[in-house]
Amino acid sequence: MTRIALIAHDEEKPEIIDLVYEYQEMLSTIDLVGTGTTGKRITEETGLEVERKKSGPLGGDLMIGAEIAENSLDGVVFLRDPLTAQPHEPDISALLRICDVHDTPLATTRSSAEFLLDGLARQFD
Numbered sequence: 001m002t003r004i005a006l007i008a009h010d011e012e013k014p015e016i017i018d019l020v021y022e023y024q025e026m027l028s029t030i031d032l033v034g035t036g037t038t039g040k041r042i043t044e045e046t047g048l049e050v051e052r053k054k055s056g057p058l059g060g061d062l063m064i065g066a067e068i069a070e071n072s073l074d075g076v077v078f079l080r081d082p083l084t085a086q087p088h089e090p091d092i093s094a095l096l097r098i099c100d101v102h103d104t105p106l107a108t109t110r111s112s113a114e115f116l117l118d119g120l121a122r123q124f125d
C-alpha cells in the first residue's frame, strides 16, 4: 500500500487543506500519516483518515523521519513556512536530510507537492 506523509507549518495549513481537497479522490486510496496538528486539521476538514504522530515541535517530524529510515514511506509533502523561524529547526533539518539519504520523494511547496502527487497517481494508472 502506498503511504505518504503530510506535514505543514501553521502558516501553510490552509494550503495543505486546499491541496488535500484537490487530490482527495487519490488520497482516499492510500495510507496517510501526518504530524499531530496537521493530521487533525486534515481529518476535521476533509474527513480523510490520517495516522497522527506527535506534533512537529514535540517530535512528530522525527517520528516521520524514523519511518523513512525504515523505508515505510513513499513520499513526503512538507509545506514549510520559509518566513518564520521554528523552535524545532534541528528536527526539520533531520527530516529533510533523511529524505535525501533514502531518496524519498519530498515536496516542500504547493507546486512541487502537485508534481509529487501527480507522479504517484500515475503509478496507479
Ligand SMILES: O=C(CO)COP(=O)(O)O
Pocket: 007, 008, 009, 010, 034, 035, 036, 037, 038, 039, 054, 055, 056, 057, 060, 061, 092
Ligand atoms: O511543526 C510541524 C512540522 O515541522 C508541523 O507540526 P503540526 O502538524 O503538529 O503543527
